[in-house]
Amino acid sequence: xxxxxxxxxxxxxxxxxxxxxxxxxxxxxxxxxxxxxxxxxxxxxxxxxxxxxxxxxxxxxxxxxxxxxxxxxxxxxxxxxxxxxxxxxxxxxxxxxxxxxxxxxxxxxxxxxxxxxxxxxxxxxxxxxxxxxxxxxxxxxxxxxxxxxxxxxxxxxxxxxxxxxxxxxxxxxxxxxxxxxxxxxxxxxxxxxxxxxxxxxxxxxxxxxxxxxxxxxxxxxxxxxxxxxxxxxxxxxxxxxxxxxxxxxxxxxxxxxxxxxxxxxxxxxxxxxxxxxxxxxxxxxxxxxxxxxxxxxxxxxxxxxxxxxxxxxxxxxxxxxxxxxxxxxxxxxxxxxxxxxxxxxxxxxxxxx
Ligand SMILES: *Cc1c(COP(=O)(O)O)cnc(C)c1O
Ligand code: SF4
Numbered sequence: 290x291x292x293x294x295x296x297x298x299x300x301x302x303x304x305x306x307x308x309x310x311x312x313x314x315x316x317x318x319x320x321x322x323x324x325x326x327x328x329x330x331x332x333x334x335x336x337x338x339x340x341x342x343x344x345x346x347x348x349x350x351x352x353x354x355x356x357x358x359x360x361x362x363x364x365x366x367x368x369x370x371x372x373x374x375x376x377x378x379x380x381x382x383x384x385x386x387x388x389x390x391x392x393x394x395x396x397x398x399x400x401x402x403x404x405x406x407x408x409x410x411x412x413x414x415x416x417x418x419x420x421x422x423x424x425x426x427x428x429x430x431x432x433x434x435x436x437x438x439x440x441x442x443x444x445x446x447x448x449x450x451x452x453x454x455x456x457x458x459x460x461x462x463x464x465x466x467x468x469x470x471x472x473x474x475x476x477x478x479x480x481x482x483x484x485x486x487x488x489x490x491x492x493x494x495x496x497x498x499x500x501x502x503x504x505x506x507x508x509x510x511x512x513x514x515x516x517x518x519x520x521x522x523x524x525x526x527x528x529x530x531x532x533x534x535x536x537x538x539x540x541x542x543x544x545x546x547x548x549x550x551x552x553x554x555x556x557x558x559x560x561x562x563x564x565x566x567x568x569x570x571x572x573x574x575x576x577x578x579x580x581x582x583x584x585x586x587x588x589x590x591x592x593x594x595x596x597x598x599x600x601x602x603x604x605x606x607x608x609x610x611x612x613x614x615x616x617x618x619x620x621x622x623x624x625x626x627x628x629x630x631x632x633x634x635x636x637x638x639x640x641x642x
Contacts, residue, residue, distance in 0.1 A: 294477040298393060298442070302330045308350065312341050322351040326564060327406035331394045331473050337502060344500040344532040348396055352567065355397060360563035362403050366601030375412045375420035379601055381429045386420050387412060388451055389438035393474035398529060398565040400597075405438050417451065425458045434465040441468040441477050445485055452489050465493040467525070471511040472496070472503045478511035483518040495523040495554060499533050501541045509549050516550040523554035526592070527568075528578070530559075534570045536581035543582070543590040553592035558607075561599055572596070572607065580609040584624020 302308060305323045308330070309316040330349045337345045367377045377385040390410030404410045412420070424430050433455050440448065455461055466486075470477040486492055494515060498504060516522055524546050526533065533539055543553045556578070559569045579594045593606040611622045620628040 292444075292479070294474055294479070295444075297331060297333075297474055297476055300332055301393065302332070302335055303328055305351075312346075312350065314341075314350075318353045319351055322353060322355050326351065326355055326397070326402050327395055329392070329395050329406065333475060333505075333507065334394045334473055337505065342531075344502060347532050347568075348398065348499065348529070349394055351397060354567040355402075355564040357564070357566060359566045360561050361599060362563050364400060364560040364562045364599055365597055366599070367401075370601050373416065373419040373423045375416045376423050378423075378427070378430070379603060383432035383434065384424060384427075384430050385434045385436045386424065386451075386455070387437050388417065388420075388435050388440050388448075389442050391442055392437070392439040393442060393470055393477070396469070398527060398559060398562070398568045400560040400562050400565075401438075402562055402564050410438065421451075421454050421458075424455065424461065428460045431460055432463040432465065433461055434467060436467045439468050439470060439473075440466050441470045441474075441482070445482060449485050452485075456489055463491055463493065464489050465495060467495050467497070469497040471508050471515075472498060472505075475505070475507035475511040478514055480514065483514050483520070486515070486520055487518040490519055491521070492519075493521045493523060495525050496551065497525050497527075498542065498546060498551075499526050499529060500538065501545055504542075504545050504549065512549050512551050522551040524551045524592075525555045525557060526553065527557045527559060528570055528575050528594075529568045530570045532568070534574050534578075536578050539578050540582065540585055543586055543592070547587070547590040553590055555604075556592045556594045558594070558596040560597055576607060576609045579607075583609075 305319045305328060306316055308314065308328065309319055328351055334345065334349055340346070370377050370379045372378055375387045377387065390404065390412060391406050395406050399405055424433060452464065455464060496512070512522055526542065528534055533542065539556070546553055556575065558572065558575055559565065575594050582591045595604040595606050597604050613620050613628070615628070619631045619633040621631045623629050
């Protein structure tokens with residue numbers, strides 16, 4: 290028997306005609322975008338849209354600018370880092386396991402636009418088995434991140450089977466799941482799912498909220514249920530032009546996340562993905578936001594601001610400059626902006642013992 294959330298996926302908006310009618314858009318300009326990058330907006334997300342152009346609309350409603358030529362099809366060079374199609378192995382001790390090809394709603398800025406939701410993107414059983422075999426025969430990997438697509442779109446039985454097979458690998462010590470369903474399909478977070486996930490501790494679940502309006506009572510309840518089952522929650526936010534590139538919005542988002550037991554983990558600079566260039570902000574916007582968090586929010590609510598370098602060179606945390614030299618003394622910028630002299634110990638003293 291299908292579960293309620295599976296019916297919710299079937300009920301999602303996927304027809305460009307319906308979208309055009311609802312928001313008075315031109316179906317002619319929508320069609321080519323949707324032919325290239327699929328459309329799916331769950332009813333929960335659709336209800337959150339208050340007006341065209343608002344922060345939820347921008348994230349999920351297709352835009353003709355997605356067909357512009359700039360950017361990179363595979364911005365993080367993942368295809369070159371895939372020993373088998375279902376694994377991305379960039380850092381020695383951890384790897385992504387791409388277990389699902391679809392999501393409950395498609396984010397227009399997705400870094401894996403080239404494949405997520407597209408025909409043939411769902412990994413086959415053979416590809417999943419190859420992924421498990423690769424992880425099992427690569428002893429450096431101790432941390433496996435279930436990703437996709439959205440892993441929580443798999444039915445409990447298949448998800449549980451994959452988690453079991455990964456947990457049984459002796460050198461795998463930590464499992465993580467990346468999922469946006471607490472926002473896009475909160476009904477997926479059932480007590481049965483939480484009971485299942487609980488068995489795989491230490492299990493981290495990183496979710497993806499970008500705007501305080503996404504913290505609906507249903508999303509909060511979903512996160513509460515996960516946290517009550519011992520699942521450690523983190524959040525990854527993508528910095529998006531016209532959505533959340535504003536210190537006040539980010540501060541509100543991060544504080545409210547902390548209050549619902551979801552720790553802000555990363556603030557991602559928008560990747561150079563083709564079709565997502567209209568979401569890019571300058572790095573200075575992110576640095577300004579990070580500077581604004583200092584002194585305003587607890588360290589518990591302050592994530593790393595990271596740029597994931599093109600070509601698979603990896604994530605690099607960026608920080609606003611806090612240190613400068615003046616008249617031979619070291620100055621550190623306080624949260625207020627004031628430069629405070631700091632009595633630095635010299636390198637020769639440090640090595641004098
Ligand atoms: C981001 C990422 C990870 C996980 O990185 P953490 O900093 O440990 O969260 C692992 N593999 C790939 C390919 C990634 O892009
Ligand atoms: S939920 Fe994640 S993987 Fe799915 S479309 Fe959004 S950003 Fe991409």
